Amino acid sequence: MATRTRLDHQTRQHQIVEAARDLIASGGLDALTIRGIASKVGVTEAAIYRHVDSKEEVILLLIQEVEESLFHAISRATRSDRHALERLEHMLQLHVSYVELRQGISFIVIAEAAQFEEPKVRSAGRRLVEKYLSLVSEIIAQGIERDEVSKSVFPDAAAMIFFGMIQSAVTRWLFDPSTHPLGENAVSMWKLFRTSLEFSGEDSNRYSQEDGMN
Amino acid sequence: MATRTRLDHQTRQHQIVEAARDLIASGGLDALTIRGIASKVGVTEAAIYRHVDSKEEVILLLIQEVEESLFHAISRATRSDRHALERLEHMLQLHVSYVELRQGISFIVIAEAAQFEEPKVRSAGRRLVEKYLSLVSEIIAQGIERDEVSKSVFPDAAAMIFFGMIQSAVTRWLFDPSTHPLGENAVSMWKLFRTSLEFSGEDSNRYSQEDGMN
DNA sequence: GCCATGTTTGTAAACGTTAACTAACATAAG
DNA sequence: CTTATGTTAGTTAACGTTTACAAACATGGC
Secondary structure (H helix, E strand, C coil): CCCCCCCCHHHHHHHHHHHHHHHHHCCCHHHCCHHHHHHHHCCCHHHHHHHCCCHHHHHHHHHHHHHHHHHHHHHHHHCCCCCHHHHHHHHHHHHHHHHHHCCCHHHHHHHHHHCCCCHHHHHHHHHHHHHHHHHHHHHHHHHHHCCCCCCCCCHHHHHHHHHHHHHHHHHHHHHCCCCCCHHHHHHHHHHHHHHHHCCCCCCCCCCCCCCCCC | CCCCCCCCHHHHHHHHHHHHHHHHHCCCHHHCCHHHHHHHHCCCHHHHCCCCCCHHHHHHHHHHHHHHHHHHHHHHHHCCCCCHHHHHHHHHHHHHHHHHHCCCHHHHHHHHHHCCCCHHHHHHHHHHHHHHHHHHHHHHHHHHHCCCCCCCCCHHHHHHHHHHHHHHHHHHHHHCCCCCCHHHHHHHHHHHHHHHHCCCCCCCCCCCCCCCCC
């Protein structure tokens, strides 16, 4: 083994989380092992423990990374001043791209965290989901204030449906990516779901039915 | 070591699947071990292999059992001749009760199967999801024929939203059952979602807005 | 500039535990 | 007697983690 490479703490921790992400993406949480991480990073197992206290910390760092990258990915859609339904549609689009790019790890991580025993891991996963739902809920609530969304819509319920749409699309896509393209399924669900957010007789600000994805 | 109980193949296999279900329900797929099953059944590990070829077979039997029990649980809703939206609402209600009764194992099993490497396990999980979606999709398609559901609805997309509603409700519920009651979240989502299935101007057979759950 | 000292980052090898699974032998039932 | 259902006692392999030691790096006193 030729030249021994020495890298600093921060870089190594980043490499560890990246390796953890890759391992989970291609084999579920079972495939996440210290051995596997060490192998991907290119150091021995013991070296991993120089930069991380335990396997649990790896998982916590991974959840944190997923949270940051996900919210960064969809941030472009949230901060605009556009119509609430346009923002949601854009957000869905960005979220789908993110999932495809990261091979679904976000939902795998959430699913695993939900059935973990460790309280820290559970609550980290829970906070991620709740933060996402709050974001969507907030957009819808704003939409109602601006008469862009029907007053009869409960923002929380709508946010959960929105989240569920992505979840069901990802589930199918994980089983068979080729026959269940993420984007197409998401778009067709959105076209249907938005009708339940739109006005239903009442006056409202317009949201064209024919713009949007595709 | 009192009376040595000897039971037949079929009974033991049933006990094994039941034990597997309990283990997963209270600790995720990590908690599913041959040791754990043996302990719950009340025999030694080696005895388990008299009735099952491998751990993989346990998982396959479990998926099969989940499929059978789930479809049996919701069958009352599907075979009726009532309004399509009533059938869906009833189905949602029964599905929620089933998930609560079985502590969410159906969705845990699906989530795990989706990231398994073993092709048999993957396709068993995939078939379960597809079968469920087909069932919902079929009900909606029938509803369209009978003018109970808007013609503009795509049955496949609607079925995925329906499935996603339950999935998101279960996800939250798994994280914190007390603050996110499954039934209540499901009902509030349904109330919103059904508006996108109903007529929107066109003639249609009536579906009262005020009957249903609660 | 050089070198003694302390810290960081690495390795090799092993630890104890647990996993799935198996072979050899025992015994109840038909 | 034969077969199906058990047990006891083991195997092999993988896991997370730790220990003892080495090499790279930083730095303050001379």
